[in-house]
Amino acid sequence: MDWLELKPEGLFCAPGAFYIDPLQPVAHAVITHGHSDHARPHHTHVTATPETLAIMHLRMGEGRAGHTRQPLHYGQVISVGDVQLWLAPAGHVLGSAQVVMEYRGQRAVVSGDYKRAPDPTCVLFEVVPCDLFVTEATFGLPVFRLPDPAHEIGKLLHDVRLFPERTHVVGCYALGKCQRLIALLRNAGYHDPLWLHGALLPMCRLYESLGIPLGELRSATVAQKAEMRGGIVLAPPSAIADRWARRLPDPVVCLASGWMHVRQRAKARGVELPLVISDHADWDALLETCRATGAKEIWVTHGREDALIYALGKMQIHGRALRLIGYEDEDEDVPEGGPA
DSSP, X not given: OTXXXXXXXXXXXXXXXXXXXXXXXXXXXXXXXXXXXXXOSOOSEEEEOHHHHHHXXXXXXXXXXXXXXXXXXXXXXXXXXXXXXXXXXXSSSTTOEEEEEEETTEEEXXXXXXXXXXXXXXXXXXXXXXXXXXXXXXXXXXXXXXXXXXXXXXXXXXXXXXXXXXXXXXXXXXXXXXXXXXXHHHHXXXXXXXXXXXXXXXXXXXXXXXXXXXXXXEESSSSOGGGGTTSEEEEOGXXXXXXXXXXSSSEEEEEESGGGGSHHHHHHTTOSEEEOOOSSOOHHHHHHHHHHHTOSEEEEEEESHHHHHHHHHHTTOEEXXXXXXXXXXXTOOOOOOSOO
């Protein structure tokens, strides 16, 4: 498919003259979601879902989230140059989208980051049949077969009941993971106030303004130590191991990430209760998604490329590693702003 090109700035759609999640400022960027490794500042024109545009504005401020911004709802088709362009749900975080392009009878889909598991805080992933599918592969190894998130939330609540005198502090990424954890806890019947590190509150307030209820949230940054005893505190992963966490009464250190499937990672980070909850597709979901699209060619943008390409070959699907550099693994700490 020669009308999609890999350039230093990122993946480029030549007949539409736009980039998808470019790594450098460009004239026209189509953004899949609001995480900072995909949504970068200073593009001239940005096309994305309304939710992603709102997230970019919150995180970057006026003028840095695109000089002009074009909201595009799921399924809304526009013409960009000679390309028909629309967005389909990716199920990763609120507003996350796959980029669907049609040109001269061919259809290409760029997944962005995605997951197949249901998530109360965002629209479920939608399979779009295509000729070319461009997929991530963050967890593209057979070892990554991840558990049901409800099971992991059950582990956390069981530990809270077992140690009512201790405070459970859960490391989680500020965009997507934090709000999903809150929604999963509420769905599991936990309706007590949740205490949040100051860096997590602005994004939660934005989610609520966009129609995602989260229940009672309180600031852990200004709370008295005794108030949080026996409670659940959510904080960025970097905060659970630094002096900020010392204000908590006898904390049980937890971390919610797909990487907690690897015991050595949990041990290295001093995590007492690892919670294997990922916002990315695991190995089985990656293979099932690639198969379901019907694509005969699949490009892998970042992650564990070689294993996935080998498995695709056994399915009679041609795979290609794009080896894009500049996209981070899940839960790598990226500053989100807000007070410490």
